[in-house]
Amino acid sequence: MMNKKNWYTTEEPSVFFEDTSVGRMKKQLWEASEEEIDHILEEYGIPSPSELGMANTYIQTTNRSRVIERRRKNDIVFVPIGCTENHGKHANTGLDTFMVTQILEGLRRYTAKQGRECSIAFTPLNYGGHPYHHIAMPGTVNMPHEVVQETIIYMMLGLWNDGFRKIILVNNHGHLWMLEAAIQEFCKRFQLPGIFRVIDWHRAIREFFIPVDRGDSFETTFIHADEIETSMGMLLFPEMMDMEQAEEAWPKGYLPDGHFDVSVDAYRRPCRWSEGQGHQAIEIAGTPEGVVGNPKLATARKAKRPTAAILKYLTLVHDEILEAFPAGTVPPVEEMTLRTEAEMEPYLREPLSEGWKSVYGIPRIGAFEKL
Numbered sequence: 001m002m003n004k005k006n007w008y009t010t011e012e013p014s015v016f017f018e019d020t021s022v023g024r025m026k027k028q029l030w031e032a033s034e035e036e037i038d039h040i041l042e043e044y045g046i047p048s049p050s051e052l053g054m055a056n057t058y059i060q061t062t063n064r065s066r067v068i069e070r071r072r073k074n075d076i077v078f079v080p081i082g083c084t085e086n087h088g089k090h091a092n093t094g095l096d097t098f099m100v101t102q103i104l105e106g107l108r109r110y111t112a113k114q115g116r117e118c119s120i121a122f123t124p125l126n127y128g129g130h131p132y133h134h135i136a137m138p139g140t141v142n143m144p145h146e147v148v149q150e151t152i153i154y155m156m157l158g159l160w161n162d163g164f165r166k167i168i169l170v171n172n173h174g175h176l177w178m179l180e181a182a183i184q185e186f187c188k189r190f191q192l193p194g195i196f197r198v199i200d201w202h203r204a205i206r207e208f209f210i211p212v213d214r215g216d217s218f219e220t221t222f223i224h225a226d227e228i229e230t231s232m233g234m235l236l237f238p239e240m241m242d243m244e245q246a247e248e249a250w251p252k253g254y255l256p257d258g259h260f261d262v263s264v265d266a267y268r269r270p271c272r273w274s275e276g277q278g279h280q281a282i283e284i285a286g287t288p289e290g291v292v293g294n295p296k297l298a299t300a301r302k303a304k305r306p307t308a309a310i311l312k313y314l315t316l317v318h319d320e321i322l323e324a325f326p327a328g329t330v331p332p333v334e335e336m337t338l339r340t341e342a343e344m345e346p347y348l349r350e351p352l353s354e355g356w357k358s359v360y361g362i363p364r365i366g367a368f369e370k371l
Contacts, residue, residue: 083128226293
């Protein structure tokens with residue numbers, strides 16, 4: 001039922017959906033039966049073995065002629081962003097990377113069956129940036145902010161130069177602010193037209209991580225290496241999980257609850273978890289287990305609905321971008337940059353075609369040139 005403010009409400013007071021294409025899609029997934037959810041996952045080939053080394057899946061595992069042919073029909077590229085991070089003794093330190101890559105592999109399979117195959121690229125960050133509270137934790141490899149940001153910026157520049165003018169980063173880790181900063185700096189530094197986004201996929205479908213009274217629902221809210229992340233691992237790569245090693249652990253806080261939220265802002269508190277330090281112990285002191293929550297509650301069944309939701313959301317993002325800007329087109333140059341259409345024309349041509357210019361030779365403009 002839709003109220004006067006154009007929101008769809010549910011039987012759960014904390015769960016409601018906006019009357020938009022996104023909200024309607026979420027509402028449909030929220031109300032779907034478990035059989036319908038299974039059917040959706042089957043359409044995307046979930047679960048399937050990792051395709052990181054499989055021919056014709058990633059740009060880097062596909063011959064150039066096929067990459068070009070695919071890109072001329074669909075110039076959207078999705079880039080998975082993961083990390084190396086301690087997720088407890090029961091899970092793998094590459095959990096974030098394998099989770100997001102397998103989700104995007106499912107998206108590629110689905111769009112290929114629809115005759116509009118998207119491209120996916122290798123993750124540029126197998127070692128991610130990390131919030132301060134992960135400092136010194138064994139198993140977690142912490143890269144400096146500058147390394148993360150510059151890696152993302154020049155990865156985007158290279159993909160743009162290759163004709164991928166719609167670049168969607170799909171994040172599966174707690175360094176979101178670094179990716180946001182990278183996109184902003186990329187745009188300021190190079191002033192190139194295109195669609196550039198980062199989707200923090202858990203937050204994009206946060207409603208599906210809120211515990212509700214339903215058989216396939218989670219029992220606890222999303223934090224780290226917990227019921228939710230472990231359930232995702234059990235669905236997507238169970239061979240990497242050892243549930244006999246799972247142990248429960250909870251953070252040591254110094255201030256009353258109510259100020260800082262958990263991973264997907266489930267409580268709508270004033271501050272996101274990343275917007276401060278000092279309110280709780282760092283991980284190595286407070287939760288040396290590498291876990292915040294109770295992974296013992298995890299089941300593959302609980303991961304199915306949110307996995308279906310993110311696959312459908314990414315498909316919606318993909319379809320709406322292509323509808324607005326078909327392959328080879330971009331938003332108006334003079335409305336999203338300080339450059340002119342005439343200046344950009346040779347750089348927007350098909351790479352290596354007559355008259356094309358590489359973006360690596362484009363003159364810098366504006367006050368934000370990186371020195």
